[in-house]
Amino acid sequence: MNPQETAKQIVESVGGIGNINSVYHCITRLRFDLKDQGKADQAALKQLDKVMGTNIAGDQFQVIVGSDVSKVYDAMTKEYPALKADAAPPAAGTAEDKKKGNPVSRLFDFIAGVFAPILPAIAGAGLMKGxxxxxxxxxxxxxxxxxxxxxxxxxxxxxxxxxxxxxxxxxxxxxxxxxxxxxxxxxxxxxxxxxxxxxxxxxxxxxxxxxxxxxxxxxxxxxxxxxxxxxxxxxxxxxxxxxxxxxxxxxxxxxxxxxxxxxxxxxxxxxxxxxxxxxxxxxxxxxxxxxxxxxxxxxxxxxxxGMHYALVPVILSNLATLGVDKFLPLTYISNMGQAGATFGVFLRAKDKKLKSVALSTSVTALMGVTEPAMYGVNMTYKKPFLAGMIGSAAGGAFAMAFGVNAYVLAGNGGIPGLPALIGPTFVYALEGLGIAFVVAAVVSFILGIKEEIPVPEVSPDGKKIVAAPASGAVSTESERLPAASAAPAVEEPVKIPARDETIYAPMTGRAIPLTDVNDPTFGDELMGKGIAFVPSEGILASPVDGTVMNVFKTKHAIVVHSVSGAELLIHVGINTVKLRGQYFEAQVQAGDVVKAGDPLLTFDLARIAEEYDTTTAMVVTNTGDYASVEALETGGVSILKPVLKVTI
Structure with missing residues (x-):
């Protein structure tokens, strides 16, 4: 999956463009300020190739991408210009800000929001000084x-x-x-x-x-x-x-x-x-x-x-005025602790697949990117994470006992950033890092792990680490929804075994193959198989008898679950999410029971067509439940004309 596709699916999975106040990135993470964190579908995000995991820190929703984060961010802001850093964010003191009631969380979010975008310049200059x-x-x-x-x-x-x-x-x-x-x-x-x-x-x-x-x-x-x-x-x-x-x-x-x-x-x-x-x-x-x-x-x-961001001003002030800082070495030592703990898993594990994952993520952590090790292995098996903390405590105690300092702010906390520690206490710094790694590895080896927990999955490019569900766990319906469908707005119904079903045209116009849609997410059938329409009227009707599961806040898309088990995403237009609901009116809300032909949306077709391609995709997002999803009709269609056949 290329960065553009990943970016689009991440945006939809966090609730769509209308749910994002702002986004920026640090070295490994996309950091979202969301209007409603409940709309973010963490299960769908974790299934994306370039996503290692998610994390919530106060009012900040983080998507952990790793070394490709800048590519994904650039693709995201290119697709959605309103998310660019120079686009006007919500003014301080607005209702959106006031509803975030925790002052400490707001402080951390503010400091992170200020310093994360400028850290590359600071890190590059700091490395040069080192x-x-x-x-x-x-x-x-x-x-x-x-x-x-x-x-x-x-x-x-x-x-x-x-x-x-x-x-x-x-x-x-x-x-x-x-x-x-x-x-x-x-x-x-x-x-x-x-x-x-x-x-x-x-x-x-x-x-x-x-x-x-x-x-x-x-x-x-x-x-x-x-x-x-x-x-x-x-x-x-x-x-x-x-x-x-x-x-x-x-x-x-x-x-x-x-x-x-x-x-x-x-x-x-x-x-x-x-x-x-x-x-x-x-x-x-x-x-x-x-x-x-x-x-x-x-x-x-x-x-x-994210609390470490609160100390960035202190670190910078120390380096600028005193020429040294004592807090920064502890972040390096923490990296070494997590790397050592994962290396201990490599030494102790018997499963060849787990050993391979543990060794590769340990090396990645040594290079300063700890997310694959921390989220993919250590936190999955729990004891290694504790071992990493114990190793970091031992290394931190040694380093502070001998007065270890950082002398510049450089790169990241791994081996590439060692020039930051070069100075009179450099030898003690290296010893502290070594102690953290070795102690964590030894403790991790001694504590061991329960290897009956499934081995984390590794993507073909080796960059994605996703912990598999525990044995016997049943995937929820929300985990099976594609990223672009976002989190359901209502509780999922009890899973109905899919049955053969005929699906009707949701609009009047011209039916075309889904592969003709000028959008790779739909045209390449990444979301599933289906059919598309070029509408001649601004009315979207239900293609089945069923339940409305989600009306996107931007009103350009709807998810309907049929009584026979088909999950249908209907997306009006290409890139119409940028309209943020303008020209669309929802006629239903999440949870409504509908009959085939009932109005779901009305939209100003002429105004939308002035700026956007109005081609509408209808996708069976649970295509995997069927032996075939077959288009019955192309060319001129009207509402309630049979257009798709799904067969078990």
Missing amino acids: LVALFVSWGWMTAGTDTYLIISAIGDGVFYFLPVLIAISASRKFGANPYVGVAVVSALLYPDLIALLGSGEPVSFVGIPVTAVSYASSVIPILLAVWLMSYVERGVNKIIPASLKLLLVPLITLLLVVPVTLIVIGPLGTFIGGGLSGGINWLLAEGGLFAGLILGGAMALIVMT
Whole structure:
């Protein structure tokens, strides 16, 4: 399955475009802010080739893709431009935001939403800084040369202008204009202003004292400044006439936000950031072995919940101001613990298939991508996950006892990211990583596993790890629904053994083979076999006697379960999900019992046809229950004319 098909099925499986507030990705995961997490079909998602699993962290719904996540995200935003990072997200303080009642979850979601998009730039620059330090220590490069200065600029430049990256990302998260956000930060980084604040002389603005604060590489003050800017911008936007908004809204926003930041926000943010960094650093420094034991052991759980993102500002602040950070090494150690636990499964297991899966995922975890190991093996068999935590606790205790530091933010937590740890404590860092791996492997080997649990399935490309259902488990109907049908809106009926059935035309127009549909999801019969129609009227009727199982929120598609057992997805038009319900009116709701010919949808055919292909696909999504699904008629048809025959 190519990234475009995967992206489309993921979107439908999380409830469709209308259920997505925003989406971005980190190194391995698509992170969705959904309007209703209950509409996400986790079983369908786990069946997709490129999906390793799902996870819910607070208000964030995560789809774990692995190394291809950027390809899937790019395909998704190409297919659905409204999901692009530069598309306006819901404004802060809207009803959608307010209904998410947990302040802690909102904080984690906000910090993750700000920093995940900019981590590639930070990681790349951080790795460059680590390599420069390595080259200098090995004598491959001499400090102070032109080459050294140019390469150092690649690494240092991102961190010096980090406030600019944060301003762009935070503005998008708050629903503010990112370019005005950059303008605010640019004023704070303006060389003459920096010189003025650094002169040592008293500085004032219209008689109000301005505290001397350096904003280069700062984090907390910029987040607070952009937060203030988002409210000022929206407030000014409400009172300025439309004809003057372009000029006056940015002007007034800048005139208000920059001085307030210099006078109040900057000093406050610096105080908060310094206190937070100082507190955590004090805990790690003074807690030593015990702090490493507790945080190292719990790190896998912290990462799973997304709580580690809350410390990204602290890590960046430490690296920018102190040149070192003590928390980051614990994330590396946690990776090694999970890799070691999976390696222990490889050593202990007798089943050849399980040994192969455990070894390959252990190697993947060593390279910094832990999801296949963690979700595919360790959490499937439970004891290895515990072993990974024990190994991480041992490695964390050793590392903190010897004061291990990270010196740059680089890549990921695996072997490719080791340059981040190069410095005076590098040897102790390597020993801590080794302890985590070895202890986890030994404990995992000793604890063993119940090999009667089915071996996780591995896709042909070796990238997907899916734990099979426990022995005797019966797949639910929702697990058998294709991804694009989304989660049923009502409880599934008791499974009826499928019987031979005739299915009728749901609309008037022209029937064509399903393979003629200009959409690979339907045309390649990925969803199942069926038939398609080019409508001449804007009425969609039920093709069977049965129950309406789902009316998509965007109203462009409906799922009907017939009394004879056929599951039918009827999708009006190609890419009409982008209309978000415009021009469609549902005549039924989930749970309604219908007769063949009863109206399901009405739609403005002429208006839709102006922008989209109106070809409508009708697919038997449980095609596997039948020996054949045969088209009876093509050409001109009307509602209730027999068009499909399904045979056991």
